[in-house]
Amino acid sequence: MGESFTYHRSAKVRWYFVASLLLALVSDSLVISVHASPIFPPFSLLVLFYWAxxxxxxSYIVTAFILGLLSDTLTQTPLGAHAIIYVSLIYLLSRHRLHFRSFTPWQQAIFITGYFFIYQFTNWIFFDPLLTDTHAIYFWLMPFSAAIFWIIIAPLFNRFTLQVEQN
Incomplete structure (x- = not known):
């Protein structure tokens, strides 16, 4: 099993929560502005998965809705499309978060891969992106890159939040 089932209060790490989401939004906008390959996951959704x-x-449903609207404005997609996707994914995670929380980051990365496959599939249905052969490969490999980023981000966030809560 991963970490123990101790009760963590998000109020103690509120500023860390806000700062991490702002940093994730800046990262998302940088990825979009430099026209990076579609292999980079939406970092705001990845960070929100950690907190939720x-x-x-x-419950983080309202936060998912707001982040989805911000993602819609960043990517210039119809307003509310990403919000629906984000809220649905956070709802799915919140239904299983006790189970999810008990796993190690490596095991959680498998779930993150599945959630990001759902994200890519709904993204493909809603927006019907025009994908060339090389972009299609990157598009469908993005969930695996999200898992790699999760393996890096989750232990860092775990370590920092435990330090903040102990003080």
Missing amino acids: GHFLDR
């Missing part, structure tokens, strides 16, 4: 999966005193 590890802190049980909030």
